[in-house]
Amino acid sequence: MKGQKYIFLKIVLLLPPPNFKDVTMTGKLTFTMIKPSAVAAGHAGDILAMIEKAGFRLVAMKLIHLSRHQAGLFYAEHNGKSFYEDLTRFMSSGPIIAAIIAKDDAVAEFRKLIGATDPAKAEKGTVRNLYGKSITENAVHGSDADATAEREGNFFFSSIENV
Numbered sequence: 001m002k003g004q005k006y007i008f009l010k011i012v013l014l015l016p017p018p019n020f021k022d023v024t025m026t027g028k029l030t031f032t033m034i035k036p037s038a039v040a041a042g043h044a045g046d047i048l049a050m051i052e053k054a055g056f057r058l059v060a061m062k063l064i065h066l067s068r069h070q071a072g073l074f075y076a077e078h079n080g081k082s083f084y085e086d087l088t089r090f091m092s093s094g095p096i097i098a099a100i101i102a103k104d105d106a107v108a109e110f111r112k113l114i115g116a117t118d119p120a121k122a123e124k125g126t127v128r129n130l131y132g133k134s135i136t137e138n139a140v141h142g143s144d145a146d147a148t149a150e151r152e153g154n155f156f157f158s159s160i161e162n163v
């Protein structure tokens with residue numbers, strides 16, 4: 001009996017620790033940024049209020065001024081596209097607010113709240129419709145899939161900042 005218990009304990013200790021978020025939070029988290037133009041215009045508070053009123057809970061948040069290089073790394077998937085240089089110049093032009101937010105079906109629910117990429121095409125009342133100035137300066141970022149949300153959240157936040 002004693003030996004069995006010891007073996008059981010040894011197996012448990014050898015197992016990798018379960019990642020709490022992986023097990024329970026898939027589909028519930030997304031990542032967002034309030035882009036430089038919206039922060040500079042003083043819309044961060046109103047946009048955060050819209051996010052909270054839509055039922056999202058803040059999980060992690062920081063104000064940060066990205067370097068051009070960091071903006072380029074974040075948007076690496078768009079490297080080579082016509083708008084990449086403008087986008088990385090814009091995203092490093094002033095402070096942004098980066099946040100991880102939680103709600104059921106977070107990625108899809110958040111993209112509904114922010115509207116289409118081009119503010120001119122975003123539905124009335126969406127964040128981009130209200131606060132976007134152009135297709136590049138479209139007020140907010142929202143992840144496009146669960147795996148993207150995880151990668152983007154980890155780009156900005158360490159596990160100790162991620163509550």
Ligand code: ADP
Nearest residue numbers: 078083087116117135136137138140141142144
């Ligand atoms: P979304 O942010 O809606 O997921 P994308 O991932 O396609 O859109 O693009 C990333 C960001 O690049 C957009 O939010 C926008 O700021 C900028 N962008 C996208 N398409 C264009 C475009 N055709 N012209 C200028 N900027 C663009």
Ligand code: MG
Nearest residue numbers: 141142143144
């Ligand atoms: Mg995108």
